[in-house]
Amino acid sequence: MTYTPRAVAGMLGIAPTTLRTWDQRYGLGPSVRTDGGHRRYEDADVEVLRRMVVLTSQGVSAAAAAVLARQEPVAPPRGPRTPISPADALVAQRSLLTAAKRLDEPLMSDLAAKLLYDHGVISAWEHVFVPALVELGEMVVGSGQGVEIEHLASGSVLHALRGIPRTSSPGVLAALLSCAPDEQHWLALEALGAALSEEGCMWANLGARVPAEALCDAVDRLRPTVVLVWAHRPDLALRVPLDELGTRSGAVIAVAGSGWEGVPLPSLVRWPRSLSEAIELVLERVR
Incomplete structure (x- = not known):
């Protein structure tokens, strides 16, 4: 399938002008043009842009994010990482909740995977995932609506957690x-x-x-x-x-x-x- 710029901007929750800027400045544009010269994005183009949205929402500069967005995601390394700061944890919670309320499961999965990669499971779980999921649960209890949001968010976190490579060495x-x-x-x-x-x-x-x-x-x-x-x-x-x-x-x-x-x-x-x-x-x- 291919998508129009307006459709892609809507999928990612960004302005069409932002999409145009990323294309002009960083080359994150569509792979396909119609016979009439209209721009069309393929699935692979959208995934690169999703990573761009994730990285910029985490405070990475647009220029650096454009380079990283083109790289394939890699499994998080083992061992301790830098604990997330309270300010960054709050930003990450808001980003995750915003993506959840848009039902953007790929974006939620990317956000969760980046948190695990940068800060490790314990820090991401205790300071971002749990507070965000608790807030969604309270929203469901208070309004009686949003079960689908809560389920998609939980599924996205689960998907990211399962991306942590398990040891293959024999042992107890x-x-x-x-x-x-x-x-x-x-x-x-x-x-x-x-x-x-x-x-x-x-x-x-x-x-x-x-x-x-x-x-x-x-x-x-x-x-x-x-x-x-x-x-x-x-x-x-x-x-x-x-x-x-x-x-x-x-x-x-x-x-x-x-x-x-x-x-x-x-x-x-x-x-x-x-x-x-x-x-x-x-x-x-x-x-």
């Missing part, structure tokens, strides 16, 4: 991640897994709605160093067989999520209250 399974029975919210577990990948740790995620028996069987078979179970409501947390997990496995048992508030925990069960604390727990046991 550092962490087995699981939701409580009937728990359907599991994006936080994907963030934890991506952060473990940055540290070169092996991990497995059983995902949503894991029956108690299935979780116990997986622990028996995989013998992870740490087992972490997520729940966002107490009634879901109470269905997790913590005592049984502790007696039939040599793993450290940990829980995460707001659902554990007020739930009695066995003395040896750990409860990290943030992504960074969960990573420290796993690394402490692995090392």
